[in-house]
Amino acid sequence: MPKTMKVLAFVLGLAAAGTVPTLPPVTAKEFTFDEKANAELARRLKIPVYFTVPASARISLPKTIETSDRLIDFKHPDGKSAQGDVGLRIVMAQRAGFAQRLGKSGLIQTGDVLLTFRSEWGGAGPYPNVQMGISHTGVAWIKDGVLHNIDNPLDQEYLGPGNRGEFNGSHYRTLQFIHVIRPRNLTDAERANIVAWATRLTTSASRVYPKEISFNQDYNAPKFKSGRPYDFVKQLGQIGLGQDPPGNVGMFCSEFAWSLLALRGCDPTKSADAFKRSGVPSCVKPIMEPMKATGDY
Known part of the structure; x- marks a missing residue:
């Protein structure tokens, strides 16, 4: 990882209404670990351990995060013997109102790098393994409290109707996971x-x-x-x-x-x-x- 970048190290899990896994309730708005939820996510994700990151690569986040989306601290089962946590911080986000909620939550900031993450690429061959399941790169920006994306190609597949870039292009509407990476020390x-x-x-x-x-x-x-x-x-x-x-x-x-x-x-x-x-x-x-x-x- 380049020294000018820091892994925000959370993955946005995008889901349609009613498809978010049933997990134990969480009262605090922070990333929490639960054994049952962890086992279910490991089964659903089916990703190799090298598709995750150590806790030392993660940026600090506020203790309290204002969002109705579920915040999960996922620890990869194959990384239990490693020094330090190895896993992902996962936001299980409903698609409806996604750009508005995340824009106000503080979880994502202008300048964050958005990496399209294909969990199904795990173990699919040398290229997807080297890519760590990443197939595309975009950039996040927030204006008037709304989260936007900007990508090349600059077309409606990525920017959506009217090129507004509110994660409503077909690329993002059909996407399941986004890795978020944050450049260090942006003013x-x-x-x-x-x-x-x-x-x-x-x-x-x-x-x-x-x-x-x-x-x-x-x-x-x-x-x-x-x-x-x-x-x-x-x-x-x-x-x-x-x-x-x-x-x-x-x-x-x-x-x-x-x-x-x-x-x-x-x-x-x-x-x-x-x-x-x-x-x-x-x-x-x-x-x-x-x-x-x-x-x-």
């Missing part, structure tokens, strides 16, 4: 900038996608190259500012999320001139150094 000003960029990009999505921004399907041709300028981040900023830069920038879903977070130091209401000049604006800063496929080894 209020940086989160405000992310909201401003996300607002601009979603409101212009039907105009700029796929004409100016597209999805890169060639996984052998990443935009990020170590030691090279972040021209693709600058181009994303120019598109968000409506500057109509020449050409098209095609990015993976993860590159788009990385690029949006790299704009966190740029206030779009004040930095337009910087994006018109040659070179990458000084406000563009990487959120983390991407690792090689083999990690740090």
Whole structure:
């Protein structure tokens, strides 16, 4: 895990009304462990232990969380002999009103990375194992108390009707689990900038996608190259500012999320001139150094 990221280490379990497992009642609004609930979740999830994380990787959360959704501290049965807890903090969330409830709960914050988690990928082969069951990346942002998502592709499959990004696109409506990862030490000003960029990009999505921004399907041709300028981040900023830069920038879903977070130091209401000049604006800063496929080894 890069040092600039912290695993919020909870998984959003999304369910239709009436399908949340029957678990013992919980009076305190905090993540709690229950043997019976743990056994039932282990049976339902059927994930290998390496799809979970140690407690040392988890970020601190408020002791009291205002939400009607069930908060569960899941401990993987195969990790009982490991030093420290190995598992996941799981929010069993009803789909109805999800964006409004979670936006007000404080559990998710602007800038959090949303990882589509496929529990059924456990043990399915080398690629899904290396991916730890992750198939897609988006970014969370909160505006007027409502939780939003922004993703590449910038289309209705991910952003939903009107490109509002309220987890109502078909991708999220049919999804069962989302991993949530939080960048460390984001400031209020940086989160405000992310909201401003996300607002601009979603409101212009039907105009700029796929004409100016597209999805890169060639996984052998990443935009990020170590030691090279972040021209693709600058181009994303120019598109968000409506500057109509020449050409098209095609990015993976993860590159788009990385690029949006790299704009966190740029206030779009004040930095337009910087994006018109040659070179990458000084406000563009990487959120983390991407690792090689083999990690740090």
